[in-house]
Amino acid sequence: xxxxxxxxxxxxxxxxxxxxxxxxxxxxxxxxxxxxxxxxxxxxxxxxxxxxxxxxxxxxxxxxxxxxxxxxxxxxxxxxxxxxxxxxxxxxxxxxxxxxxxxxxxxxxx
Amino acid sequence: xxxxxxxxxxxxxxxxxxxxxxxxxxxxxxxxxxxxxxxxxxxxxxxxxxxxxxxxxxxxxxxxxxxxxxxxxxxxxxxxxxxxxxxxxxxxxxxxxxxxxxxxxxxxxxxxxx
Numbered sequence: 001x002x003x004x005x006x007x008x009x010x011x012x013x014x015x016x017x018x019x020x021x022x023x024x025x026x027x028x029x030x031x032x033x034x035x036x037x038x039x040x041x042x043x044x045x046x047x048x049x050x051x052x053x054x055x056x057x058x059x060x061x062x063x064x065x066x067x068x069x070x071x072x073x074x075x076x077x078x079x080x081x082x083x084x085x086x087x088x089x090x091x092x093x094x095x096x097x098x099x100x101x102x103x104x105x106x107x108x109x110x
Numbered sequence: 111x112x113x114x115x116x117x118x119x120x121x122x123x124x125x126x127x128x129x130x131x132x133x134x135x136x137x138x139x140x141x142x143x144x145x146x147x148x149x150x151x152x153x154x155x156x157x158x159x160x161x162x163x164x165x166x167x168x169x170x171x172x173x174x175x176x177x178x179x180x181x182x183x184x185x186x187x188x189x190x191x192x193x194x195x196x197x198x199x200x201x202x203x204x205x206x207x208x209x210x211x212x213x214x215x216x217x218x219x220x221x222x223x224x
Contacts (some may be wrong), residue, residue, distance in 0.1 A: 001169075002152070029210070030210045032212070032213070034215075040217075041200060041215035041216060041217050041218055042153070042200070042215045043215070044212040044213065044214065047210055047211075047212055049210060087152060087153065089153075091210065094210065096141065096204060096210055096211060096213075097155060097158060097168065098153075098155065098213070099155075099169065100152040100153040100154070101152055102150060102151065102152040103152055
């Protein structure tokens with residue numbers, strides 16, 4: 001039930017945009033996004049719920065296509081602080097038990 | 111930052127020995143989770159708890175047991191550690207209540223089984 005993330009890694013210059021995709025083979029109740037910096041704990045960014053509700057970060061946006069079981073995270077005008085590994089977590093049953101993807105490593109350079 | 115601590119933060123142990131990892135929270139959150147993180151696998155759920163003495167298995171529970179006798183503490187035990195259990199272990203908490211809620215992660219415990 002592990003979701004598939006793409007790309008696996010991306011390098012951006014400051015100010016550029018990026019899209020990270022998350023795809024599941026199972027119907028989903030919600031999708032969660034986290035960012036993890038090297039040697040640190042994952043940090044919550046956003047939850048997208050079936051039906052369109054979103055909770056989370058005010059400077060990062062995301063979409064959730066329920067029919068395709070896909071979510072995308074949009075990072076615009078990237079900053080150096082955006083560097084890290086981004087994980088999506090999928091929740092097929094609404095019980096908040098997450099299946100995480102293997103992550104997308106984002107590096108922002110000056 | 112959510113009040114979550116994990117102990118120990120680093121541990122080296124030998125194959126066959128028992129190991130207990132502790133997660134402590136000061137947020138009075140109902141839900142607590144144990145994950146392991148390995149290269150190429152991301153985070154995988156081991157066990158979770160939805161209240162005192164209420165626990166259930168996750169995706170990779172074989173070889174692990176848990177206990178929760180108080181709201182604030184969630185213990186993960188490896189009864190007889192194996193080299194395949196070398197990993198970084200993260201505890202997470204979630205407020206629960208109505209609807210889907212975010213999870214907050216502790217700092218992690220790096221466990222090496224030799």
